[in-house]
Amino acid sequence: MPGLTSFPPFPDNVPTHPLLIIDYALLKAGDEAEIATLWKAATELGFWYLKNHGVDEEASGMFDMGAETMALPLEEKLKFEQGEEGMSFGYKAAGANATDENGTLDTVEFINVSKDDVLAFPTPIHRTYPSTVTARMASTISLFVRKSLEVNDTLLEILNDRLGLPKGTLASMHAMEETSGSEARCIKNPPRPGGISEEKAAIGAHTDFGSLSFLHNRLGGLQVMAPGTDKWQYVKPIPGHAICNLGDAMTIFSGGILRSNLHRVVPPPGAQSHLERWSLVYFTRPSDSVLLEALTDQSPMIADAVSRAENASIFRTGQTSKEWFARRIRNQRTKNRKVSCRVDRGGSETWRASRGTEHRPDAA
Numbered sequence: 448m449p450g451l452t453s454f455p456p457f458p459d460n461v462p463t464h465p466l467l468i469i470d471y472a473l474l475k476a477g478d479e480a481e482i483a484t485l486w487k488a489a490t491e492l493g494f495w496y497l498k499n500h501g502v503d504e505e506a507s508g509m510f511d512m513g514a515e516t517m518a519l520p521l522e523e524k525l526k527f528e529q530g531e532e533g534m535s536f537g538y539k540a541a542g543a544n545a546t547d548e549n550g551t552l553d554t555v556e557f558i559n560v561s562k563d564d565v566l567a568f569p570t571p572i573h574r575t576y577p578s579t580v581t582a583r584m585a586s587t588i589s590l591f592v593r594k595s596l597e598v599n600d601t602l603l604e605i606l607n608d609r610l611g612l613p614k615g616t617l618a619s620m621h622a623m624e625e626t627s628g629s630e631a632r633c634i635k636n637p638p639r640p641g642g643i644s645e646e647k648a649a650i651g652a653h654t655d656f657g658s659l660s661f662l663h664n665r666l667g668g669l670q671v672m673a674p675g676t677d678k679w680q681y682v683k684p685i686p687g688h689a690i691c692n693l694g695d696a697m698t699i700f701s702g703g704i705l706r707s708n709l710h711r712v713v714p715p716p717g718a719q720s721h722l723e724r725w726s727l728v729y730f731t732r733p734s735d736s737v738l739l740e741a742l743t744d745q746s747p748m749i750a751d752a753v754s755r756a757e758n759a760s761i762f763r764t765g766q767t768s769k770e771w772f773a774r775r776i777r778n779q780r781t782k783n784r785k786v787s788c789r790v791d792r793g794g795s796e797t798w799r800a801s802r803g804t805e806h807r808p809d810a811a
């Protein structure tokens with residue numbers, strides 16, 4: 448699939464959820480109408496298409512890096528495994544995570560490369576990586592990460608101002624030079640083994656852990672559960688359009704004004720189901736030491752939202768970004784689930800402990 452230039456179209460007979468289309472070039476130019484559309488997308492669904500972002504070439508290089516990495520022998524990839532302590536950086540083998548409360552195994556493998564390791568290369572900050580990653584660290588990966596950082600920082604700055612926060616508040620909580628869980632991820636999902644009828648989740652229903660995700664998809668498979676519905680709908684990939692979505696940290700900082708929406712990945716629909724599915728994400732996450740709580744002292748708009756929330760406790764997590772992130776990663780690992788199943792009768796408690804804002808029954 449990396450290098451794949453033609454593939455069967457996304458079928459027109461499956462339900463899709465439309466996303467608003469935001470033009471990055473217009474945002475950069477300060478276009479008020481475009482900023483208003485971004486605000487609508489960020490507050491209503493938390494997902495939007497982004498065009499004119501200028502990162503397609505770098506994304507294509509990253510897909511090549513992903514293919515080179517996944518082609519390594521499993522034994523080699525496992526030397527760079529994430530581990531069981533809640534670190535995200537490194538390799539994740541298929542089946543290492545649960546996709547639901549029952550412990551159904553995920554089917555994707557991915558490689559996560561830390562922003563900090565990329566920027567400090569060749570000095571490792573968090574860990575080392577397979578040779579296929581190291582070989583492209585100073586070229587492909589550095590270019591992709593720097594460009595993605597610029598796009599995400601621009602979007603955060605606009606949301607910062609619309610939230611009535613003092614200039615640069617969110618930027619200082621996502622400072623490039625401070626360590627964070629920010630990372631680039633390349634994901635491979637094999638073609639579905641059971642034929643067309645099998646709808647096994649490749650990545651289970653989740654909200655993203657951090658602030659802002661910048662996603663590049665070619666085949667279908669991503670699904671959202673739109674607010675007020677209980678049905679999954681595909682998000683149709685559009686060539687040249689990235690997909691952006693907000694994570695839990697932004698919901699918490701904004702006192703629920705911004706939305707971190709539930710999504711999952713299933714095998715591509717229709718004729719695409721016979722193909723490997725590759726996707727690529729850059730995740731911007733708050734600096735490790737940032738406390739995940741609503742910024743009520745810095746914005747009257749956020750203070751007002753929290754004062755009207757049914758359960759404002761979800762906006763005072765008492766956890767730093769690093770703790771929140773490690774908790775969610777650790778508890779979705781199937782190995783950690785096995786360890787704890789003696790005490791929690793099958794691991795569903797472990798699963799619940801991995802959840803974010805959208806999974807709280809009392810979420811506002």
Ligand SMILES: O=C(O)CCC(=O)C(=O)O
Nearest residue numbers: 634655664669712726728
């Ligand atoms: O592969 C995709 O389309 C989405 C991946 C995703 O949701 C994630 O990695 O958090």
Ligand SMILES: [Fe+2]
Nearest residue numbers: 653654655710
């Ligand atoms: Fe996600």
